[in-house]
Amino acid sequence: MKRILSRILTILPAVLLQIIWYLLLLNWLNNIFPFINEVLSICAFIFVLHIASNYTESNYKLMWILLIVLFPILGAWLYILCGETRSTNRLNKNIEKAKMNLDVHDKTSEELNENIKQKDEHLFQTLNTISKNNEMPVHYIKDCKYYSLGDSMFPDMLKALKGAKKFIYMEYFIIEEGIFLNSMVDIFKEKVKEGVDVRVLYDDIGSISTYSLHNIKELNKYGIKCIPFNPAIFVKFQLNNRDHRKMLVIDNEIAFSGGVNIADEYINVKEKYGHWKDIGFSITGDGVNNYTFMFAQIWNSISNDKIQMTTNFENRNEHNGYILSYYDSPSNKVHTSRQFLLETFYRATKRIWIYTPYLILDDSVVECLCALARRNVDVRIMIPGIPDKKIVYRLTMSFARQLLKEGIQIYQYTPGFLHAKAWLIDEDLCSIGTVNLDYRSLFLHYECNSIFYQSSIFHSLKKDMEQTMEMSKQMKEEDCKQSIIKNLWDDFLRLFAPLL
Known part of the structure; x- marks a missing residue:
């Protein structure tokens, strides 16, 4: 809490000064130009045209258009703070530049492509498109391990860290x-x-309440390099476009990923919301x-201390299935996940x-699940x-009730959070990573996400899901009943679902 207050007190004066400046400017303009309301209306209309022409999800556009039409100044300011992607585009340009400077020649082998194509041509087309768009090749899997809890992932991470050489x-x-x-x-x-x-x-x-500049300095004292992503400095930050990725990579020999963050509740040595159910893999x-x-x-x-990465890789024909690991960027026209x-x-x-x-869905995903x-x-x-x-949970339950009425089974993990x-698809395909089913x-x-095809990790995930459902409460039709007032409140919240 002290860290949050410290950061807020740092940012708040600049925000207040900016708001006061806007109010004084508007008051001055209103005295000089009595037609200022008409000017603001035209500006709001231009903002609406800009948002409507963006290539993004329709509900996201609808929310911002409604907000700007009802509250032109406030809506426009919030859009610049939370919805505009210019800072993301600048960052993405830096990422693209960094990508070009990394001398890595790694691509999906023709043999591997042909193997997947013969097994499932439709899946081959999907994976090939993702691979090309993200410049991330599909590989054979040498070995993989599934973790049904952060508790079991933790000791393996420490063991791997102790073996680090490079x-x-x-x-x-x-x-x-x-x-x-x-x-x-x-x-x-x-x-x-x-x-x-x-x-x-x-x-x-993400770590505003848990990590600070003081912690960075402590790490730096020991030669550990540490930097924050997209730092919240004064008003030059965005609430969206955050780095939600989770990965630990050691010597380019082993990687850990999944939903587990580096905090004690993720390994159940500290209780926040009952038992913490999370998963991961190596x-x-x-x-x-x-x-x-x-x-x-x-x-x-984002750092001047560049990583030099020049290794070429062979597509070794291992035998534990296939993996495509990729990352999603908010600046992508086609959102990969x-x-x-x-x-x-x-x-x-x-x-x-x-x-x-979190279950906060756009119309296309809702229609897909219902179909x-x-x-x-x-x-x-x-x-x-x-x-x-x-x-957020209220919105999750709102979508859960909607899907339940369409015949979709919903399970609530009653032991905790x-x-x-993860997504398990048919008999041989699954996805594990950091992607929630929500707008953010x-x-x-x-x-970051990994797609596994014909791998042993599929069966481990399936078994874990079966065990989780046994410990969970399956929602029933009667769970969908609530008052008209509550339904109206849920409908109102859905208007702002893209921000939650």
């Missing part, structure tokens, strides 16, 4: 001092002494290169099982039983 790259949305982080930092200090390059990247808004082999590349791109785009979701969900014939902590249920595909969605954000993010993940944040 570098340790860590990138997380939330990092917080405690048993989890401090255990890692203790190893970092020893590894720096051994000459290992240790770099930590975290999101400044991979070895050529597929790790995608995560090393992802980290290097972001780091080199949403594209993958719609294309693979629509072609499903047996099942779609979903882990998500699957109408043709008797087994659609199941697992959500938290105990919320971490009450307003479910933070896992699908449209507004930087994310």
Whole structure:
């Protein structure tokens, strides 16, 4: 709480000065130009035209248009703060520049492409499109391990860190001092002494209450490099376009990812909202290169201390299936995770099982899930039983009730908070990463995700989901009943769903 107050007190004077300046300016203009209201109306109309012409989701545009029409000045100011993507585009240019300067020649082998094409041509087309658009190749999997809880992932991460010889790259949305982080930092200090390059990247808004400049200075004292992503400095920041990615990469030999952040509740040594259900995975082999590349791109785009990455990779024919790891950017015209979701969900014939902590959907995804249920595909969605954000949970339950009426099975994880993010598709395809089923993940944040095809991790995820459903409460039709007032309140909240 002290860190949040400190950051707010730093930013608040600049925000207040800007608001006062706007009010004084408007008052002055109104005295000199009596037609100022007409001018503001024209400006609001131009803003609306700009938003309407943007290539983005229709509900997102509708929310901003409505807000600006009703409150021209406030709406425009909020749009610049929360909705405009110019700062994202600038950052994306830096990322593209960093990508070009990384001398990496890694692409999907013709043999691998042909193998997938023979097994499933439609999936081949989807993966090939994602691979080309993101410049992230598909690889054979050497080895992978699934973690049904952060509790079991934690010791393996520490073991892998102790074996580091060249570098340790860590990138997380939330990092917080405690048993989890401090255990890692203790190893970092020893590894720096051994000459290992240790770099930590975290999101400044995600960790606004848990990490600060003081913590960075402490790490720097020991030779550990640490920088925040898109820092909240005065008013030059955006509430969206955050780095929601989570990855730990060691020596380009092993990578860890999933929904687990570096804080003690994720390993259940601290209780916040009951039992914390989260998942993750580790991979070895050529597929790790995608995560090393992802980290290097972001780091080199915001740091002068560049990572040099010049390794060429062979597409070794391992035998634990295929993996495509990629990242999503809010500046992409086609949002990769949403594209993958719609294309693979629509072609499903047996099942779609979903882990998500938040269920705030756009119309296309709602229609997709309902269409699957109408043709008797087994659609199941697992959500938290105990919320971490009450307003967001209310929206989640609003969408859950809507889907339940269409025949989709909804399970509430009654032991606590479910933070896992995964999609299980038919009998051989799954996706695990940082992507929630909400607007922020699908449209507004930087994310990372891995698609697994014909891998043992599919069966581990399926078994875990079955066990989770046994511990959860399945929602019934009677759970959908509520008063007209509550329904109206839910409808009102849906107008602002893209911001929540």
